[in-house]
Amino acid sequence: xxxxxxxxxxxxxxxxxxxxxxxxxxxxxxxxxxxxxxxxxxxxxxxxxxxxxxxxxxxxxxxxxxxxxxxxxxxxxxxxxxxxxxxxxxxxxxxxxxxxxxxxxxxxxxxxxxx
Amino acid sequence: xxxxxxxxxxxxxxxxxxxxxxxxxxxxxxxxxxxxxxxxxxxxxxxxxxxxxxxxxxxxxxxxxxxxxxxxxxxxxxxxxxxxxxxxxxxxxxxxxxxxxxxxxxxxxxxx
Numbered sequence: 001x002x003x004x005x006x007x008x009x010x011x012x013x014x015x016x017x018x019x020x021x022x023x024x025x026x027x028x029x030x031x032x033x034x035x036x037x038x039x040x041x042x043x044x045x046x047x048x049x050x051x052x053x054x055x056x057x058x059x060x061x062x063x064x065x066x067x068x069x070x071x072x073x074x075x076x077x078x079x080x081x082x083x084x085x086x087x088x089x090x091x092x093x094x095x096x097x098x099x100x101x102x103x104x105x106x107x108x109x110x111x112x113x114x115x
Numbered sequence: 116x117x118x119x120x121x122x123x124x125x126x127x128x129x130x131x132x133x134x135x136x137x138x139x140x141x142x143x144x145x146x147x148x149x150x151x152x153x154x155x156x157x158x159x160x161x162x163x164x165x166x167x168x169x170x171x172x173x174x175x176x177x178x179x180x181x182x183x184x185x186x187x188x189x190x191x192x193x194x195x196x197x198x199x200x201x202x203x204x205x206x207x208x209x210x211x212x213x214x215x216x217x218x219x220x221x222x223x224x225x226x227x
Binding site for chain 2: 004042048056058090108111
C-alpha cells in the first residue's frame with residue numbers, strides 16, 4: 001500500500017505570493033492533518049480534516065487555510081507569504097474520524113522557502 | 116496548554132550501547148503518546164504508539180514506556196546501530212482539538 005504522498009516536494013516563492021500544497025493520504029484513510037516544522041518552533045499543528053470537514057485548527061493566522069476533497073486528498077493554502085513561513089510542511093493521515101487513538105502516518109513533506 | 120520536553124537534545128554514543136531517550140509532558144490528560152524518528156530532510160516515521168491505558172509497547176529493539184500520572188515516557192533502544200542515527204520525536208495526543216503536540220526531539224548519533 002502506498003504511503004502518504006505530498007506535492008511538490010520543494011518550492012521557492014517570494015514574499016506576498018500565495019502557495020498551494022497537496023497531500024494524498026494512504027488509500028482508505030479519511031483523516032488528514034497538516035503540520036508546520038521550523039527549526040525554532042519545531043512541529044506545530046495546523047489543521048485536521050475528515051470527510052471534507054475541518055475538525056480542528058491550530059493557532060495559526062487566517063492566511064493559512066485548507067480543504068479536503070471527496071477522495072480524501074487535501075490541500076493547504078498560504079496567502080500573502082512571509083519570510084517566517086519558510087518551513088517543512090508535513091501531512092499525516094489516519095483511518096478513523098476520531099484519530100486520537102490511532103497512529104498517524106506522515107508524508108515526506110513539502111519544503112517551502114520564501115525569499 | 117500541553118508542553119512536551121525531550122531530554123537530552125542531542126546524544127552521541129558508540130555502536131552497541133543501550134540507550135534511553137526521555138520525554139515529559141505537562142498535562143496528563145492524554146489519549147496516547149507516539150514516538151517517531153525523522154531522518155534529515157525527511158518526513159516522520161512512526162515507531163511506537165502507546166495508548167493512555169497502556170504502560171509500554173515493544174517493537175524489535177525498541178521499547179517505549181508510559182507513566183501518565185507523572186507525565187513521562189522513555190524510549191529504550193537496545194544494541195544501537197549506526198542506522199539508528201536520526202532525530203527522535205515524542206508526541207502526545209490530548210483531549211483538546213489541537214492535534215499532536217511534539218517535543219523538540221533528541222538528535223541521536225551512533226558512532227560506528
